[in-house]
Amino acid sequence: RLSQPIDFGNRGMTLEEDINETNEYYLAQQKAIIHKKPTPVQIVQVDYPKRSAAVIKEAYFKQASTTDYNGVYRGKYVDFEAKVTKNKTSFPLSNFHEHQIAHMEHVCSHGAICFVIMRFSAHNQTFFFEAEKLFPWWKRQYDGGRKSIPYEVICEEGFLIPMKYQAKVDYLHIIDQLHFRTEEEE
Amino acid sequence: RLSQPIDFGNRGMTLEEDINETNEYYLAQQKAIIHKKPTPVQIVQVDYPKRSAAVIKEAYFKQASTTDYNGVYRGKYVDFEAKVTKNKTSFPLSNFHEHQIAHMEHVCSHGAICFVIMRFSAHNQTFFFEAEKLFPWWKRQYDGGRKSIPYEVICEEGFLIPMKYQAKVDYLHIIDQLHFRTEEEE
């Protein structure tokens, strides 16, 4: 039995930090209001010490039923999940849970702007991959299809997210191109 | 020092249950996708027992920086806070935190559908009160204004939410009237 200070760090933390920083920049610039949802926790036992804050003494991590991030951009609902892989040649579908896919399908059917931010840490590349392009891969894996999306597919069908100084994962730039392109630009 | 199983029950729990049930109904009917955000918790210490789930041994409640609920309806971003008062004659502004008001102002400025669901438990009445109508009351309290919104104002400027069998807090009905009224109905 190992007890240790929490360190979510190993898996995807850097991406999460980059996205949180980007969201703070978007907020400060009044570009978009996007927040990470708190980690869902099942609270079992709480102590209420006198004259100090309540202490949660027993709780468990719950599987998220939705995605990591949501918010509003230009009045539209934005919803996305962030995932990192160390793989070089493909993105494993095991990174997603059935619940998350179902949630993404639901919000898509209600007109959301929904996508995945995928980082290939070995390539130091971060992609914007639309949820609608993920769903067929997810379904085909149960029909004998492969259990991962090839890196080439993500390069071709996804969008490389530029890494900027103040917006390390500048995904609004991609949303603009996909959803708000003005006639002049087309 | 008192240790006890968690029971969020006393304050606003019934309203939360009613809204969660309503949201499940909306989801099942594919009317809207609205979720409650998890309670934000600052995790300090986690145990990793062999062969069983990680146990959070020390954590603290954090003040929410946003509102309780958000999601998508007809492609639009929806964001709201739910609050209960036992007061009969007014709704105390102390129910809100500065952070929540700031968040509501931010999302409003980005075109969100943003409101408060206020329950007067003594009257057994639940109101839909638009965020834009809350802001002036919030500001005036720091200019010597009153620290609560009179019940009559909420009756007049808010909308009584019908309590239906399957949608106990049927707030989409009000959103339809306010934001999606068809020309025929006008």
Ligand SMILES: [Mg+2]
């Ligand atoms: Mg994630």
Ligand SMILES: [Mg+2]
């Ligand atoms: Mg609340």
